[in-house]
Structure formats: C-alpha cells, structure tokens
Amino acid sequence: MTESECVECGGTVTLHDDLEVGEIVDCETCGAELEVVDVSPPVLDRAPELEEDWGE
C-alpha cells in the first residue's frame, strides 16, 4: 500500500499496489473522485465529471 495527497482536501489517500494510470480512486476524507495520473510516485488529480455520452 502507498499513499498520496488528495488535491481537493489535502487529506491522505491510501492506494493499493496494482495502481493503474487512468484509474479512479475515492478520497475517504472528502469523497472526491480522483484520477491516477502517475504511479511512480503516485500522483492524483481531480477526475473528469460524468459526460452524457459515457457508457458502454
């Protein structure tokens, strides 16, 4: 397990080991959705908002 900082609230976000760039994680402190933009070291950014054409 590694850690990074939430860009929304500054809280600590605990990250699992098989982290992937492009994955979304939740900040357990503020609930923000965060996108993994790098894995070594882990860097998080605000995740894009849901768009109308998202889906399968």
Added chain:
Amino acid sequence: MKLGLLYSRIRKDEKLLLSELRDRGHEVAKIDVRKQRFGLNETTAEIADCDLVIDRCLATSRSLYATRFLSAYGVPVINSPETAAVCADKVKNSLALERAGVPTPATEVAFTKEAAMEAIEAFGYPCVIKPVVGSWGRLMAKLDTETAAEAILEHKATLGHYEHKVFYVQEYVDKPGRDIRVLACDGEPVAAMTRTSDHWLTNAAKGGETATFDLDDEAKELVRKASDAVGGGLLGVDLMETKDGEYTVHEVNHTVEFKALNEASAVDVPAAVVDWLELKAETGGEAVMTA
C-alpha cells in the same frame, strides 16, 4: 502479441483485461485518447507495431472517431468503427436488428413534440422514450400518462442537446422484472446473466441484482443474429423475455462492461475475451469463432 488499449478511464473491466493480458506475457500499450492527436495519415498514438487495438473508450464520441481513424490507418481495431457506429446509436441499432430479422421492441422516431406525441398515443401507456445516444439507463423515461409524456417532451425539446429532439419512442415490454445480458465474441456467447430489479430499469449500473443465466438454444441463436446484424465483435447483447415466452433484443453494446458478469458467472470472462483477442490478432481482426 502487442495490443493497444484505447481508454480515457481505467475501470475494473480494463484492469481485469490488463491483468489477464500481462499474465499471459502480452505487451500492452495503454493509449489515453485524451492525450492523442489523430491526423489523416498518422497519429501520436503508439499503434505502429500493435497486432490489434481494443477500444475501451468510456466516451462514445471518442470511441466512434478514434476507431474510425485507426481503421483508416489500416490498424485492426476491436470493435470496428462500423460496429461502433451502429451500436452507439439506438436508431441504427434498432434498424439493424429489425433488418436482420431479430425480434426487437416496436420503435418509432419523430422530430417534433407533436409528432412524438402522436407516436406515444399510438403505442398507448405505458411506453418508453429514450435518448438516441446514452448508456447505463440514463435519461430513459417510462411514460405512464399523457401529462407525463407532454412534460418530458417539453423538457427534452427545451433543455436538451439537439439529439434529444430526435424522439425515440418505443413500446413498453412488460418483462418479468429482469433482463438478460450476454457477452459474446463474434456471436458466440461467453457468459450471460440476468439483471433483476423492482424498478422498470434493470441495468446493473442502476443497481439491478445480477445472477448467472443459462442460455437456451433460441437465445443463443438470437445472440448470433444480433451480433451479425451490427457487424460482429466483442459485444454485450441485451434481451428481454416477453409475456408470450419469447425473447426480444433491445440493444447491442459495443464497449461492453463485464465486471458484474464476471462476478455473477462461473466463467472467467476476461480470460475468455483474451482467448478470443489472441485469435483475432492472428487473423488481423477477421471474425473468428471460438466454439
């Protein structure tokens, strides 16, 4: 093989695929489409030596254009832009199913509120109105009364993007509280599940409870025909059971999510998908049967 994976978000589905691919020793180029440029003859995307590219774009618009560009460059892409174009648009989807003789809910399209209201009244209440592009059960409405229908048409006409003024009206299928999702590779079912809910929308994304489902021969045949109707590929085929004991296919999805199916079914879905991708890579993207 070397496989390119188009994405803008890595969901659990993509993580399952990536894990299976890497465990088998395949090289994977993750291609974030948000960072790429697509010219008429070349792209910044790392596709040059890919045996195959799989489109896992979350955004339908990006999926449609990115696959179109890759196909134009001569890169085998799953699914093809032709399949994506049919599946991404409910009108094209319905027309393809009907043309192929696949039972599908009766549907009418109208371009004005007045004409849409006539279609709704012709179907009677309840009936259903859906956006032509959309997923996860969003913006779908079951119209139970004339006043509800009028309000929804007014809202769509006033507040919506122009596509919401393409009024896609459909008969309401009184299904037995569930529908059926089948993941198929070139028409061959890999696994199936039911999605059950007290709500009229039973999508897993809407919280429908999932359970594994054994397809009978009739359903398997419909899945094959529905897959062929949209051009084949890695697809999610959705069926409903009617009161008459028949099936009707309401849509086919081209960037199918399978994490719920993988949990509901005994089948190792990502392994089966990668088995098929390996065959596709060998054939340069041509249709292959796994059974």
